Amino acid sequence: MLEFFQLKTIEEVLALLExxxxxxxxxxxxxxxxxxxxxxxxxxxxxxxxxxxxxMDGYAVRARDTFGASPGSPAWLSISGEVAMGAVATQPLxxxxxxxxxxxxMLPPGADAVVMVEYTQELGDQTIEVYRSVAxxxxxxxxxxxxxxGTVLLRAGARLRPQDIGLLAALGVAAVPVRRxxxxxxxxxxxxxxxxxxxxxxxxxxxxxxxALAAQIMACGGDPQPLGIIPxxxxxxxxxxxxxxxxxxxxxxxxxxxxxxxxxxxxxxRSFPDAEILVHGVAISPGKxxxxxxxxGKPLFGLPGHPVSALVIMDILVQPLLAQLLGxxxxxxxxxxxxxxxxxxxxxxxxxxxxxxxxxxxxxxxGLWADPILGKSGLISTMVKADGLVRIPLHTEGLEQGxxxxxRLFR
Amino acid sequence: MLEFFQLKTIEEVLALLExxxxxxxxxxxxxxxxxxxxxxxxxxxxxxxxxxxxxMDGYAVRARDTFGASPGSPAWLSISGEVAMGAVATQPLxxxxxxxxxxxxMLPPGADAVVMVEYTQELGDQTIEVYRSVAxxxxxxxxxxxxxxGTVLLRAGARLRPQDIGLLAALGVAAVPVRRxxxxxxxxxxxxxxxxxxxxxxxxxxxxxxxALAAQIMACGGDPQPLGIIPxxxxxxxxxxxxxxxxxxxxxxxxxxxxxxxxxxxxxxRSFPDAEILVHGVAISPGKxxxxxxxxGKPLFGLPGHPVSALVIMDILVQPLLAQLLGxxxxxxxxxxxxxxxxxxxxxxxxxxxxxxxxxxxxxxxGLWADPILGKSGLISTMVKADGLVRIPLHTEGLEQGxxxxxRLFR
Numbered sequence: 001m002l003e004f005f006q007l008k009t010i011e012e013v014l015a016l017l018e019x020x021x022x023x024x025x026x027x028x029x030x031x032x033x034x035x036x037x038x039x040x041x042x043x044x045x046x047x048x049x050x051x052x053x054x055x056m057d058g059y060a061v062r063a064r065d066t067f068g069a070s071p072g073s074p075a076w077l078s079i080s081g082e083v084a085m086g087a088v089a090t091q092p093l094x095x096x097x098x099x100x101x102x103x104x105x106m107l108p109p110g111a112d113a114v115v116m117v118e119y120t121q122e123l124g125d126q127t128i129e130v131y132r133s134v135a136x137x138x139x140x141x142x143x144x145x146x147x148x149x150g151t152v153l154l155r156a157g158a159r160l161r162p163q164d165i166g167l168l169a170a171l172g173v174a175a176v177p178v179r180r181x182x183x184x185x186x187x188x189x190x191x192x193x194x195x196x197x198x199x200x201x202x203x204x205x206x207x208x209x210x211x212a213l214a215a216q217i218m219a220c221g222g223d224p225q226p227l228g229i230i231p232x233x234x235x236x237x238x239x240x241x242x243x244x245x246x247x248x249x250x251x252x253x254x255x256x257x258x259x260x261x262x263x264x265x266x267x268x269x270r271s272f273p274d275a276e277i278l279v280h281g282v283a284i285s286p287g288k289x290x291x292x293x294x295x296x297g298k299p300l301f302g303l304p305g306h307p308v309s310a311l312v313i314m315d316i317l318v319q320p321l322l323a324q325l326l327g328x329x330x331x332x333x334x335x336x337x338x339x340x341x342x343x344x345x346x347x348x349x350x351x352x353x354x355x356x357x358x359x360x361x362x363x364x365x366x367g368l369w370a371d372p373i374l375g376k377s378g379l380i381s382t383m384v385k386a387d388g389l390v391r392i393p394l395h396t397e398g399l400e401q402g403x404x405x406x407x408r409l410f411r
Numbered sequence: 412m413l414e415f416f417q418l419k420t421i422e423e424v425l426a427l428l429e430x431x432x433x434x435x436x437x438x439x440x441x442x443x444x445x446x447x448x449x450x451x452x453x454x455x456x457x458x459x460x461x462x463x464x465x466x467m468d469g470y471a472v473r474a475r476d477t478f479g480a481s482p483g484s485p486a487w488l489s490i491s492g493e494v495a496m497g498a499v500a501t502q503p504l505x506x507x508x509x510x511x512x513x514x515x516x517m518l519p520p521g522a523d524a525v526v527m528v529e530y531t532q533e534l535g536d537q538t539i540e541v542y543r544s545v546a547x548x549x550x551x552x553x554x555x556x557x558x559x560x561g562t563v564l565l566r567a568g569a570r571l572r573p574q575d576i577g578l579l580a581a582l583g584v585a586a587v588p589v590r591r592x593x594x595x596x597x598x599x600x601x602x603x604x605x606x607x608x609x610x611x612x613x614x615x616x617x618x619x620x621x622x623a624l625a626a627q628i629m630a631c632g633g634d635p636q637p638l639g640i641i642p643x644x645x646x647x648x649x650x651x652x653x654x655x656x657x658x659x660x661x662x663x664x665x666x667x668x669x670x671x672x673x674x675x676x677x678x679x680x681r682s683f684p685d686a687e688i689l690v691h692g693v694a695i696s697p698g699k700x701x702x703x704x705x706x707x708g709k710p711l712f713g714l715p716g717h718p719v720s721a722l723v724i725m726d727i728l729v730q731p732l733l734a735q736l737l738g739x740x741x742x743x744x745x746x747x748x749x750x751x752x753x754x755x756x757x758x759x760x761x762x763x764x765x766x767x768x769x770x771x772x773x774x775x776x777x778g779l780w781a782d783p784i785l786g787k788s789g790l791i792s793t794m795v796k797a798d799g800l801v802r803i804p805l806h807t808e809g810l811e812q813g814x815x816x817x818x819r820l821f822r
Binding site: 030085163167172198379 | 441442573582603626627637672725790
């Protein structure tokens with residue numbers, strides 16, 4: 001059976017990814033929630049802070065008692081007590097009085113401002129001089145000023161950063177609903193592929209991709225499940241895909257898309273009754289012979305066996321699929337992992353494909369330069385030397401030396 | 412005892428961090444090495460590839476047999492066999508012959524180039540037409556072309572990315588020497604601090620910092636060890652520091668540096684015979700009351716209790732210390748986690764301190780803008796709204812609306 005597949009553009013493939021549903025939520029302890037993706041909006045259950053408190057070390061005062069105070073003409077206040085940390089300030093502050101308190105301390109009734117300790121001097125135990133006037137509410141965080149009860153603070157789809165974790169802790173959220181980490185099965189295919197601990201005979205290659213892909217899956221917040229090396233026989237591929245379907249959310253067939261094996265890949269995928277091949281060939285270089293299929297609603301990518309092509313496809317196509325499965329809100333903002341640099345030499349482009357060129361960044365006196373890395377796309381060492389990728393758009397003849405280009409930085 | 416400490420600049424503090432030694436190395440399986448820091452140079456034990464191989468699907472040929480070939484005047488070659496994947500190509504290629512092979516396949520003796528399958532047509536089983544000439548070595552990766560035996564490929568101090576893991580796998584490096592992850596003890600101090608699951612009474616605050624700091628430690632490649640909430644008593648602090656010294660590489664005292672407790676912190680640190688306080692106050696805002704000490708050669712940071720100040724100090728000072736302990740090669744390059752944007756309003760600066768202002772990034776038609784986030788520095792919600800920090804240098808009066816500023820992006 002001869003089949004013709006039309007190359008799809010990157011945008012067409014990205015649009016197809018939207019069909020795959022977001023993974024289920026799970027609730028985990030806050031300690032483990034860093035870098036996970038929130039599965040529900042979080043609203044503040046109460047005001048933060050729950051009381052008016054000092055945000056500087058110093059003295060609680062009535063602001064009007066300090067009006068006009070200066071080093072030449074200080075205000076004198078009598079010390080009527082001290083607010084201990086963690087204690088309820090019960091003793092009211094009368095006019096002309098001050099009470100010591102530290103950052104975070106509760107304002108006593110009657111006080112409406114805090115004078116920083118730097119602008120005071122104690123005269124014995126009973127009196128302070130104040131050298132600067134404070135306005136009402138100065139150096140005070142009012143009840144609800146940080147967070148008002150009921151406000152939605154973090155939205156579903158946010159990746160939790162350290163400060164987000166801190167806010168959740170401040171709100172008493174000890175268990176957080178997050179998306180399950182996508183389990184990603186990695187099947188290395190090819191009769192020439194051997195375990196990395198084996199010594200290759202001529203014609204054989206070590207299984208670099210299982211390791212590189214697993215690392216990239218981790219970098220994207222997924223949980224890699226390497227299923228080993230699968231020999232190039234239909235039954236072996238069918239069995240491996242069946243195992244992977246049962247235990248994972250996404251299947252990566254490394255080396256399942258080149259001329260030698262793509263018929264095998266197509267046959268193995270088609271042997272499942274609910275399979276559909278969505279993409280067979282993408283207008284991208286490197287990485288053209290990429291397959292995207294769905295089996296029983298689960299996505300499967302057939303990746304080129306070339307490590308460089310596989311890593312580029314991971315970055316350009318598989319990472320967005322993982323973001324889709326995680327329910328990440330929106331695409332990565334354009335200022336993340338992107339820099340602008342000038343290209344240090346001309347780059348020609350193959351017609352009809354988007355090209356991704358490996359570049360190394362170099363900071364010179366006249367700014368940041370992107371040096372294209374020469375070498376065939378099969379050489380993994382070129383990826384190791386590179387800091388990122390420059391995209392040559394589809395309908396251009398290439399890029400010129402000195403042109404400003406956007407560099408997608410590697411993780 | 413009254414003591415005077417001179418505020419140190421950020422650069423002075425960073426210079427002091429260099430005294431702390433790099434942690435020991437450990438050898439771990441390659442599967443776990445992603446994002447770890449290499450502890451030794453890795454040289455290639457052998458050539459990669461170890462044989463001349465095809466980097467395209469097609470036919471192994473003698474290049475000269477294709478010279479002058481075109482669609483109008485194809486070259487005819489006889490098919491003398493096929494090189495199976497993973498097999499040694501033993502059958503020599505005679506002039507006028509071609510052998511089928513796939514990407515990665517070994518070149519047979521006598522062949523010096525590969526014609527891509529796209530430029531050929533099979534005429535029966537025995538003959539192909541070739542429509543394009545190939546140069547010698549075209550579509551061939553020569554032995555050692557990716558990596559030559561003995562070349563140093565990855566240097567000690569490199570953080571391992573997916574492609575680096577792939578290269579190590581290709582070289583058969585199944586166990587990797589990396590730096591131990593820094594164990595970082597986090598001690599939350601303060602009588603007003605309560606566990607996050609408790610309901611705060613007036614005057615009390617939940618322990619947000621232990622969680623936020625732990626997340627930031629993870630983001631920097633460290634291993635957080637939260638040691639709980641320590642009451643404000645000298646013996647309690649001494650005991651907690653002693654526990655931390657035994658089990659960790661770096662101690663963070665959250666809330667141990669403000670007016671109310673800094674004497675306690677200094678006393679607790681000084682009670683250890685081999686302690687030295689290196690820094691007591693940094694010319695930075697927020698985060699001025701920061702302590703850096705060494706006890707028996709181990710570093711200790713006293714961090715402000717304000718979550719925002721603590722997180723800023725983590726980013727500006729503690730992260731470089733973790734990089735030092737990890738032996739990370741060089742500072743983070745200036746194109747990492749940095750973007751240039753225009754400031755949307757004037758920012759005044761306090762004299763004598765470097766200020767770090769929280770900003771949110773906004774992409775408009777006329778480019779990227781940094782919107783300063785208003786609100787007192789004690790409000791953790793301001794960090795949650797922000798994408799990064801803008802630095803106002805020490806000896807400036809501030810920054811002007813429309814000025815181009817560098818934004819340090821949060822992780």
